[in-house]
Amino acid sequence: MNHFQLKDGVLHADEIPLPRLAEAYGTPLFVYSTATLKRHWKVLDRSLKGLKHLVCYAIKANSNLAILRTFAELGSGFDIVSGGELYRVLQAGGQAKKVVYSGVGKRDDEIAFALEAGVKVLDVESAAELARVSIVARRLGKRAPIALRVNPAVDPKTHPYIATGLKESKFGVSMEDALRLYTLAARDPALEVKGVALHIGSQITETGPFTEAIRRTLELVGALRGQGIRIGHFDVGGGLGIQYRDEAPPHPDEYGAAVKQALASFDGEVLLEPGRVLVGNAGVLVTQVLYTKRNGRRNFVVVDAAMTDLVRPAFYGAHHEIEPVVPVEDAKPVVADVVGPVCESSDFLGKKRALPPLEPGDLLCVRSAGAYGFAMSSNYNTRTRAAEVLVEGDEALLARRRETLQDLVRGESPSPRPRRFTKRAVRVESQSRAPRRRKA
Numbered sequence: 001m002n003h004f005q006l007k008d009g010v011l012h013a014d015e016i017p018l019p020r021l022a023e024a025y026g027t028p029l030f031v032y033s034t035a036t037l038k039r040h041w042k043v044l045d046r047s048l049k050g051l052k053h054l055v056c057y058a059i060k061a062n063s064n065l066a067i068l069r070t071f072a073e074l075g076s077g078f079d080i081v082s083g084g085e086l087y088r089v090l091q092a093g094g095q096a097k098k099v100v101y102s103g104v105g106k107r108d109d110e111i112a113f114a115l116e117a118g119v120k121v122l123d124v125e126s127a128a129e130l131a132r133v134s135i136v137a138r139r140l141g142k143r144a145p146i147a148l149r150v151n152p153a154v155d156p157k158t159h160p161y162i163a164t165g166l167k168e169s170k171f172g173v174s175m176e177d178a179l180r181l182y183t184l185a186a187r188d189p190a191l192e193v194k195g196v197a198l199h200i201g202s203q204i205t206e207t208g209p210f211t212e213a214i215r216r217t218l219e220l221v222g223a224l225r226g227q228g229i230r231i232g233h234f235d236v237g238g239g240l241g242i243q244y245r246d247e248a249p250p251h252p253d254e255y256g257a258a259v260k261q262a263l264a265s266f267d268g269e270v271l272l273e274p275g276r277v278l279v280g281n282a283g284v285l286v287t288q289v290l291y292t293k294r295n296g297r298r299n300f301v302v303v304d305a306a307m308t309d310l311v312r313p314a315f316y317g318a319h320h321e322i323e324p325v326v327p328v329e330d331a332k333p334v335v336a337d338v339v340g341p342v343c344e345s346s347d348f349l350g351k352k353r354a355l356p357p358l359e360p361g362d363l364l365c366v367r368s369a370g371a372y373g374f375a376m377s378s379n380y381n382t383r384t385r386a387a388e389v390l391v392e393g394d395e396a397l398l399a400r401r402r403e404t405l406q407d408l409v410r411g412e413s414p415s416p417r418p419r420r421f422t423k424r425a426v427r428v429e430s431q432s433r434a435p436r437r438r439k440a
C-alpha cells in the first residue's frame with residue numbers, strides 16, 4: 001500500500017504527476033509520500049495497542065530532517081546509531097528523552113553528547129563499552145541510563161550482511177555475558193539499568209525469528225529478576241521486512257500481535273525500532289534515461305541515477321521494481337540492464353528487466369527507495385547527491401536541495417597550508433581499562 005499510483009496513464013506521488021516533480025526539481029529525485037509515512041507509523045503503533053510501548057523510528061533508514069519532523073509530530077521516539085544522528089533528531093524537533101542509542105562503536109564524545117542531551121537509554125554492546133559509559137557518566141556527574149543489547153543467536157533468514165543477531169556477529173553480547181554485565185552495572189552508581197534490547201537483523205519476512213529471539217531474551221529477564229535486577233523496558237529492535245518484489249512479509253498487525261503474545265508475561269514498556277518498514281515503500285527514486293545501448297547480446301538503459309544514489313542492488317544484490325513513469329500500452333518489451341554512469345560494473349539499478357522501448361529523456365520510477373536509499377548515497381565519482389521531495393496531497397516540500405558543485409569541494413583546498421609536527425615522543429595511553437578497576 002502506498003501513494004504512488006497510476007492516474008490518467010501517469011505515475012503520481014499523491015496528487016502530483018511525477019513528471020511535474022522531475023521538471024521542477026530535476027533528476028535523479030527522491031520523492032516521499034507524507035500520507036504513506038504517517039499511515040505506516042500509525043499502523044505499527046496501533047498494532048501494539050493495549051501495551052505500554054514506544055515506536056522508535058530507526059533513523060539510519062532515512063534521516064532527512066523533514067521525515068524525522070513528520071514522525072516526531074506523531075509522537076515518535078527514535079533509534080540512533082551515532083552522535084550525528086542524535087544531532088539530526090534534535091534539529092528535527094525530536095525529544096532526547098525518547099531516543100534509544102544503539103551501536104557497537106560509540107566514542108566518548110558521542111556518549112557524552114547523549115548523556116548531556118538526556119537520551120532515554122544507551123544500548124550497550126560490550127563489556128568494554130559498559131566501562132566507557134560508566135567513566136564518561138562519572139566525569140559528567142551523571143547516571144547513564146543503560147540497557148544491554150543481547151545477541152539471542154537467532155537466524156533471521158535474511159541477507160548475511162543484514163543478519164545481526166547470529167552467535168558470531170559483531171553486535172550485542174551473549175546471554176551469558178549479559179547476566180554478568182547486568183550484575184556489574186547494577187552495582188555501579190554511575191549506571192542505571194533501564195531495560196534490555198535486541199535487534200536480530202533487517203528485511204525479516206516471518207515472525208518466527210522475532211518471537212524466538214524474544215522468548216530467549218525473556219529467560220534472561222527472568223534470571224535477572226531472580227537476582228533483584230528489574231528490567232523496565234524490553235526493546236524488540238527493528239527488522240520487519242517489506243515487499244520489494246514477491247516477498248510476503250507479515251503485515252504490521254500480524255507482527256504486532258506476535259510481539260504482544262510473545263511478551264504477554266512482561267510487565268514493563270515495550271520499545272520497537274522499525275526503520276525500513278516505515279519508510280521503504282513511502283519513497284521512490286525518479287531517474288531519467290540518458291542513453292540506450294547494446295553490447296553483444298545485452299541491452300543497456302543508461303540512466304542518470306547510479307549506485308551513488310541507490311546502492312542496495314550493488315551492495316546486497318537487492319531487487320527494486322523499475323517502471324516507466326508514463327507506461328506505454330501494448331509496447332513490445334525489451335529486456336535490458338538499467339545502469340548508472342559510475343565507473344563500476346556493480347553500478348546497476350536492475351538487471352534483465354522487461355521495459356518498453358525507451359528514449360533519452362524518458363522517466364523511470366525505481367520503487368521502494370525510501371529506506372537505505374538516500375541515506376546510503378555517496379559522492380563517489382564526484383557526483384552531486386540527489387534532491388529529496390516530500391509530497392502531501394498537491395503540495396511538495398523540497399526536503400533537501402540537490403547538491404551543487406561547490407558542495408562537492410567544501411572543506412577541500414588545492415593547496416592546503418602545511419602544518420609542521422616537531423619531534424616528540426608519542427604518548428601511548430590505554431583507553432580500554434577503567435581506572436577504577438585497577439587494583440593499587
Ligand SMILES: *Cc1c(COP(=O)(O)O)cnc(C)c1O
Nearest residue numbers: 058102202238239273274275276
Ligand atoms: C538498523 C537498525 C534498526 C532498523 O532496522 P530495519 O530493518 O530498518 O527496521 C533497528 N535497530 C537497530 C539497532 C539497527 O541497527
